[in-house]
Amino acid sequence: MASVSCKTLGIGLAGFGTVGSGVWNILARNGELITDRTHGSVNLEIRKVIVRDLNKFREADAPDEIFDTDLALLIEDPSIDIVVELIGGTQAAFHLVAAALKAGKPVVTGNKALLAERGKELFALSAEHKTPIHFEAAVAGAIPVIKAVQESFIGNRIESLTGIINGTSNYILQRMTEAGLGYPEALGEAKELGYAEADETLDVNGWDAAHKAILLASLSYGTLINYEDVYVRGIEMVTPLDIRFAKELGYVVKLLSLVRQHEDGSIEIRTQPSFISAKHILASVNGVFNAIAVKGDAAGESLFYGRGAGQEPTGSSVVADLVEAARLMEHGGTHRGFLPAEESPKLMPIEDTATPYYVRFKVTDRPGVIAEIATVLAEAGVGISGTHSPSNPEDPDADFVDMVFLLHKTPFGHLKETLAQVEALDSVTERPVVFRLEKL
Numbered sequence: 001m002a003s004v005s006c007k008t009l010g011i012g013l014a015g016f017g018t019v020g021s022g023v024w025n026i027l028a029r030n031g032e033l034i035t036d037r038t039h040g041s042v043n044l045e046i047r048k049v050i051v052r053d054l055n056k057f058r059e060a061d062a063p064d065e066i067f068d069t070d071l072a073l074l075i076e077d078p079s080i081d082i083v084v085e086l087i088g089g090t091q092a093a094f095h096l097v098a099a100a101l102k103a104g105k106p107v108v109t110g111n112k113a114l115l116a117e118r119g120k121e122l123f124a125l126s127a128e129h130k131t132p133i134h135f136e137a138a139v140a141g142a143i144p145v146i147k148a149v150q151e152s153f154i155g156n157r158i159e160s161l162t163g164i165i166n167g168t169s170n171y172i173l174q175r176m177t178e179a180g181l182g183y184p185e186a187l188g189e190a191k192e193l194g195y196a197e198a199d200e201t202l203d204v205n206g207w208d209a210a211h212k213a214i215l216l217a218s219l220s221y222g223t224l225i226n227y228e229d230v231y232v233r234g235i236e237m238v239t240p241l242d243i244r245f246a247k248e249l250g251y252v253v254k255l256l257s258l259v260r261q262h263e264d265g266s267i268e269i270r271t272q273p274s275f276i277s278a279k280h281i282l283a284s285v286n287g288v289f290n291a292i293a294v295k296g297d298a299a300g301e302s303l304f305y306g307r308g309a310g311q312e313p314t315g316s317s318v319v320a321d322l323v324e325a326a327r328l329m330e331h332g333g334t335h336r337g338f339l340p341a342e343e344s345p346k347l348m349p350i351e352d353t354a355t356p357y358y359v360r361f362k363v364t365d366r367p368g369v370i371a372e373i374a375t376v377l378a379e380a381g382v383g384i385s386g387t388h389s390p391s392n393p394e395d396p397d398a399d400f401v402d403m404v405f406l407l408h409k410t411p412f413g414h415l416k417e418t419l420a421q422v423e424a425l426d427s428v429t430e431r432p433v434v435f436r437l438e439k440l
């Protein structure tokens, strides 16, 4: 039983979709538990829920009278102490969050797109009005990685963060790999399960993961990274053929996000489908699960693993942030967040980032073709560590054949120039397909 009694804090919830209704359910089920665990100091009550359509059927058992359609009510209503933004997008959400901060109402959000794209303005407002923004749900769903970077690793210089941070694409890749599903069916399942964004292109074009990587990098290096400068590729270009070749070569394809500080201080930050060894621990991160390896100069490497999306896993992080917001309101304390520095850290140009590669060429099936390609590569100083061709081609009599070259570590810019020369050969019939072989 609660031993200390504090005032009940009013929560205003914007959005009652997947995550919003998850938050409702968790608080309905575990609200008293939270009050007990905080010795009576945290009592949370959702007093208003803002939705688009009052008549829409809702599974969560919330009373009709708390629903409304005007976001401004969350700011105007004095019984709302904390604003939870779960509508997504960057327009209405920006106005709501900015207004809440100006009104001195702490914000809890799961909106990585909003913070990655407009965080500079919002964190400046947060600092100006001494009102925090909490966003654990925005990165890797249930995994407390924001807390880890902001608090647990505060005594570390972060050397790198590497991980799988989009549940939808990870789910799709697994279903394509293991169940042999086509891309549209796998995406349909991810939407049905509540993993995908309202605009699912952000999941499959890599931007959702990139937004999260930007937030992690920004926390680690002190200033918000300019999202327009970040290199992003999604899983749309991953074909069943490359998934199969990856398997034959001992790799799996994962949408990998990587943030790394180099010795000259520059930050490498990129999100792209990559080949990783099938034996690496990240290779067994499947379905909606996410994992992030955080490497600090003192702690060494720590791996965080858990559900990266979904109703209650994400709601769990929102609720944890609500408790933190309530504690700060009741007991005071420093607010965590970005340093609103003007300068973005220097990013390493993508052309300078170097890894080994898998390159697949579609070539005319005649003698000498491999030698022609190998000659161009050799003249450019790009070493070949292996080649691969289909162990069981679908049509052995086809005029064209897929030929894979595994290439030694090369700067990406040099690889691109070299591949342009290979593509110009008469025997090469299509643009080469490139994946990084990520040595983790």
Ligand SMILES: NC(=O)C1=CN([C@@H]2O[C@H](COP(=O)(O)OP(=O)(O)OC[C@H]3O[C@@H](n4cnc5c(N)ncnc54)[C@H](O)[C@@H]3O)[C@@H](O)[C@H]2O)C=CC1
Binding pocket: 014, 015, 016, 017, 018, 019, 020, 050, 051, 052, 053, 069, 071, 085, 086, 087, 088, 089, 092, 110, 111, 112, 113, 137, 138, 139, 141, 194, 195, 196, 197, 198, 308, 309, 310, 311, 314
């Ligand atoms: N679904 C997930 O697993 C995760 C989602 N998130 C983030 O949480 C946020 C919410 O995501 P979901 O719940 O999945 O989305 P959702 O699409 O299921 O729910 C959003 C709800 O907000 C409502 N809405 C949109 N604009 C509105 C407005 N102007 N006024 C009132 N209502 C409005 C929509 O009608 C919808 O019901 C997004 O920012 C998303 O990126 C973060 C982590 C995981």
Ligand SMILES: N[C@@H](CC=O)C(=O)O
Binding pocket: 138, 139, 140, 141, 165, 166, 167, 168, 169, 195, 196, 197, 203, 208, 308, 309, 310
């Ligand atoms: N759409 C996102 C949801 C969580 O951030 C994902 O699939 O990871």
Ligand code: NA
Binding pocket: 136, 137, 138, 139, 140, 141, 142, 143, 144, 145, 146, 317
């Ligand atoms: Na999280």
